[in-house]
Amino acid sequence: MLEVIDPGLFCSLQDEGRINQGSFALPFSGAMDLQSFHLANHILQNDPNTSCLEFTSPGPTLKFHAPASITLTGAKANISLNGKSLELANNSILNLKPEDVLKINNLESGSWGYLGIYGGFESENILGSQSLSPGITRISSLPKGYKIPYSKQNLEFSQSSAKVKPEFPWEKVNVLKAFKGPEFNLLPEDIVHKIKKDSFSFTSERNRMAAPVQEFLPENRFEILTSPIFPGMVQLTPSGKMILLLREAQVTGGYPRILFLEEGQLNLAVQMRPGQKFKFEIV
Amino acid sequence: MIQVFQIAPNIVEIQWPKEISVNILMRKAYLKKQLIQQFHEKLLRAISGYHMLGLYFSEPMPSEKISQISKEILAKFSEGKKIGSTLWRIPVCYDGKDLNNLAKQKNISKAKLIKLHASQRYHIHFYGFLPGFIYLGGLNEKLATARKSTPDREIPAGSVAIGGNQTGIYPSNSPGGWHVIGRTPIRMFDTSQSPPVWGIEGDMVEFFQISEEEFSDYLSKKPEKVEHA
Numbered sequence: 001m002l003e004v005i006d007p008g009l010f011c012s013l014q015d016e017g018r019i020n021q022g023s024f025a026l027p028f029s030g031a032m033d034l035q036s037f038h039l040a041n042h043i044l045q046n047d048p049n050t051s052c053l054e055f056t057s058p059g060p061t062l063k064f065h066a067p068a069s070i071t072l073t074g075a076k077a078n079i080s081l082n083g084k085s086l087e088l089a090n091n092s093i094l095n096l097k098p099e100d101v102l103k104i105n106n107l108e109s110g111s112w113g114y115l116g117i118y119g120g121f122e123s124e125n126i127l128g129s130q131s132l133s134p135g136i137t138r139i140s141s142l143p144k145g146y147k148i149p150y151s152k153q154n155l156e157f158s159q160s161s162a163k164v165k166p167e168f169p170w171e172k173v174n175v176l177k178a179f180k181g182p183e184f185n186l187l188p189e190d191i192v193h194k195i196k197k198d199s200f201s202f203t204s205e206r207n208r209m210a211a212p213v214q215e216f217l218p219e220n221r222f223e224i225l226t227s228p229i230f231p232g233m234v235q236l237t238p239s240g241k242m243i244l245l246l247r248e249a250q251v252t253g254g255y256p257r258i259l260f261l262e263e264g265q266l267n268l269a270v271q272m273r274p275g276q277k278f279k280f281e282i283v
Numbered sequence: 284m285i286q287v288f289q290i291a292p293n294i295v296e297i298q299w300p301k302e303i304s305v306n307i308l309m310r311k312a313y314l315k316k317q318l319i320q321q322f323h324e325k326l327l328r329a330i331s332g333y334h335m336l337g338l339y340f341s342e343p344m345p346s347e348k349i350s351q352i353s354k355e356i357l358a359k360f361s362e363g364k365k366i367g368s369t370l371w372r373i374p375v376c377y378d379g380k381d382l383n384n385l386a387k388q389k390n391i392s393k394a395k396l397i398k399l400h401a402s403q404r405y406h407i408h409f410y411g412f413l414p415g416f417i418y419l420g421g422l423n424e425k426l427a428t429a430r431k432s433t434p435d436r437e438i439p440a441g442s443v444a445i446g447g448n449q450t451g452i453y454p455s456n457s458p459g460g461w462h463v464i465g466r467t468p469i470r471m472f473d474t475s476q477s478p479p480v481w482g483i484e485g486d487m488v489e490f491f492q493i494s495e496e497e498f499s500d501y502l503s504k505k506p507e508k509v510e511h512a
Contacts, residue, residue, distance in 0.1 A: 022328035022339070024472065024480045025410035126474045135414045135455040136474060182288050182296055182335075225301060226411060226418065228330035228337030230294060251330050252411030260290050 002068075002121070004146045005101065006061040010207075012132040012141045013123055013148070015051040017247060021127050025251045028231050029131040032112045032208060032247055032270045036074030040116030043071045043091055043164060050120035051130040053142075055113050059104025060142070062115075068096045068150060069118035075110030075271065076168060079103060090166035109168045110271040111206070119151035133248060170271035175281045177265055181233060183224060183256035191217050195258070195280055200242070204274040208248035211270065216240040222256045232266045234259035246270060284310075285357065287350040292343040297353055299334040303420055303448075307334050308408055310360055312485035317356045331409035331484055333418075369486045370509040373452070374493040374501045375401070375443050379463035385445070389425060399423045400464065401490045405450065407482050415454030415472025415480050419488055422450050434460035441466045443490070468501040481505050 004011070014037065017030020031037030031054055041050045053060070059077055071093050072079070079086050080103045081094075088094055096102070107113065123130050126137055134140040142148075187195075194217055202211045217240040228251065229235070235243045235255035243255070246266070261269060262283060272278070288296045297314065299307045315329050315336055328339035338349065377397045386393045405419035412418075427448040438444065438459040443452050446461035453459060454471035467490075473479050482488065493501065 019339075020324070020327045022330050023410065024415055024478065025412060026414050127479065133414075135457065135472070179289075179291055182290065182298070225303060225333040225335075226409075227332035227335045228296065230290070230328075230330075230337065230339060232291075250412055251328075252332055252409065260294070263291070 001065040002117075002148045002150060003063040003065060004060060004142045004144060004148075005063050007142045007144055007146075008058045008060040008104065009056055010141050011053060011055045011060040012208075013051050013121060014054045014131045015129055016049045017131050018127055018129045018133075018136075021129075022251055026127060026136060027133060027209075027249055027251065028247045029129060029133040029136075030247050031114065033074050033110075033114075033267045035264070035267045036112070036271075037114050037116075039091065039164060040071050040073040040114045043073070043093065044069065044116050044118045046116065046118065046120055050116070051123065052117070053115040053121075055104055055115065056111055057107035059107070059113065061101065061103040063099065063101045064096045066098055066150070070094050070096060070102075071116050072104075073114045073116065075107040075113035076166070077107050077113050078105040080105065091164045109171060111273065112270060117150050122149040122151055168271075170268045170276075173268050173272060173276070174278050176269055176278050177262040177281045177283050178234065178259040179262060179283060181257040181259045182227070183222065183236075184258050186222055186256065187236075187258060188220075191220065194218070196282060197279075199277045199279055201275045201277050202244070202269075202272060206246075206270075206274070208246055210246055210249060211244040213242035213244065214275070217242065224254060224256055226252050226254050227257065229253040229257060230260070232261040233257045234261070244269060285350070285353060287346040287353065289346040290337070293340045295338050295340075295344055295346045295349045297336040297338070297349070301334055303333045303408070305406055305420070308406055308420070309485060310357060311336050312483070313360050314353055314356055315484065318353070321352070332411070333408055333420075368510060369482070370404070371482055371486060371488045372507040372509060373443075373467050373469055373488055373490050374497070374506075375465040375467050375490045376493050376495055376498050377401075377443075377465040378495065379442065379444070379465045381444075381462040382464045385426075385428060385462050385464060388428070391425070396426065396464070397492055399426055400445075400450065401492055403489070405488045407484055407486045407488060408449075409484055410480070412451075413454055413457055413472075417451055417471070417480075417482060417488070419450045420448075422448050424448065426450075428462055430460035431462070432460075434458050435463075438463060439466070441468065441471070443467055466498075468498050468504070469506050470503060481508075 014031040330337040405421040408418045442463045443465040444461035
C-alpha cells in the first residue's frame with residue numbers, strides 16, 4: 001500500500017491512456033511524456049502500459065507500507081528518503097522497506113517525472129485505462145491521505161540488470177518540428193513569416209490539457225466551426241495566442257489548428273521549462 | 284464534396300464544406316460507421332466536428348487512400364438510409380438558474396421559452412467538450428444566445444443549457460459558458476455501462492417537461508427510446 005502523505009502540486013496515476021476511446025469525447029489522457037513513462041516500465045521489466053505515478057514540481061511525499069522496487073524517470077528530482085537527502089540517479093532501481101517515506105522535492109530538469117513500481121499500482125480500470133482524468137474517474141489527482149495498493153512487493157532486482165543512462169534530451173531542444181495544421185493555409189503571409197522566423201517559449205500556466213505560448217502572433221479573425229483536435233496540435237486564438245494541446249485536451253475545439261507536432265516532439269515539449277526558447281521547423 | 288487532409292502520417296481529416304447541416308451530419312455518421320467497420324482496431328479514433336471527421340490510425344495512412352475509400356463509401360449513401368432512426372426522449376425540469384434572465388432577454392414568457400425548447404427535435408451532431416457531452420443542432424432560432432463572456436465556475440451535471448445556436452446537457456460538473464435553463468435526471472455518461480453513453484451521432488433527441496416532484500422518478504434511468512420511421 002502506497003499512502004500519499006502530501007500530493008505536492010499535482011500528482012496523478014497515468015498509463016498510456018484511452019487512445020481508442022474517443023467516440024464519446026474522452027480525452028487521450030495518459031502520461032504527458034510517454035517516452036519517460038515507458039522507460040520506467042522497461043527498467044522495472046513491467047508490461048509497457050503499467051500505470052506509474054506522474055508528478056510535477058514540487059513533487060509528492062509518499063509512504064510505502066510494504067516493500068517495493070521503484071524507479072524514477074523523466075524530470076530530474078531532488079529526493080529524500082526518511083528525511084535524509086538521497087543521491088538517486090534517474091533510471092536506477094531503489095528497493096524500499098515497509099514504512100519508508102520518499103519525498104520528491106523540486107525538479108532540477110524537466111517538468112514531469114514518473115515513479116514506476118515493480119508490478120504496477122492496483123486501481124480501477126475505467127474504459128480501458130487506469131489514467132486519472134476529469135469527468136471520467138472520481139478523482140483527477142491524488143489527494144492527501146489517498147492510498148493505492150500495489151501488486152508485487154518483494155522483488156529484489158540486481159541494480160545492473162536494466163540500467164539506462166539518464167538523459168534529459170529536452171534541455172538541448174531549441175527546435176520543435178511540426179507539420180502544417182488543417183488551417184495553416186488560411187494564415188496570411190505575415191503570420192506565417194513570424195511562425196517560421198520568431199523564437200517562442202511556453203508560459204508557466206501549464207496543466208495537463210494545454211501549454212500556452214508566451215509570445216503572441218498578430219491578432220486575427222479566423223473562425224472555424226467546432227472541429228476535431230488531437231494532442232500535439234497548436235491552436236491560434238483571435239488574440240494571437242498559440243496553445244499547444246496536451247494529452248488531457250478535449251477532443252474538439254473551435255480555434256484554428258495551425259500546426260501539429262511531429263511524433264516524439266510532444267514528449268520533449270511538455271518537459272521544456274517555461275521560458276526555454278525554441279523555433280518551429282515546419283516539415 | 285469531400286477533401287481529405289493529411290495532419291500527420293497516421294492522422295487524416297475528412298472535410299465537408301464549412302456549414303452546420305443535417306445533410307453533412309448524415310453522410311459523416313454513415314462514413315464514420317463504415318470506416319470503423321472496415322479498419323477495425325487500426326482506426327484508434329474517429330472524432331467528429333460539424334463538418335470534419337478526424338481519423339487517428341495506429342499506422343501510417345495516406346490521405347489518397349482514405350479519400351478513395353471514403354468516396355466509394357459515400358457513393359453508396361442514399362438519403363433513405365436509416366442513419367439516425369432513433370429518437371430519444373429526455374425529461375427536463377425547467378428550473379435552470381438562467382431561465383428567468385433568458386426569457387427576459389428574449390422578451391418572452393418562461394412558459395413560451397420552455398415550449399420552444401421542448402417542441403423541437405434535435406440531432407446529435409457529435410460528442411465533444413466533455414466526456415459524454417452531445418452537441419445538439421436544431422435549436423429554434425429565437426432561442427439562440429451567445430455564450431456568456433465570463434463562464435460560470437461550475438455548472439452541475441445534468442444541466443440542460445443553450446450556447447450559440449445549440450443546446451446540450453452537461454454530463455459532469457464543469458465550468459461552462461452556456462445558459463442553464465433546466466436539469467435532467469438522465470445520466471449522460473456512465474462509466475459502468477458499455478458504451479458509457481446511450482446515443483450516437485445522427486440520432487435525434489427531444490425534451491419533455493417534468494415537474495420537480497417527478498424528477499426522482501427518472502433518476503439513473505436511460506431515456507425512452509423511440510424507433511421512428
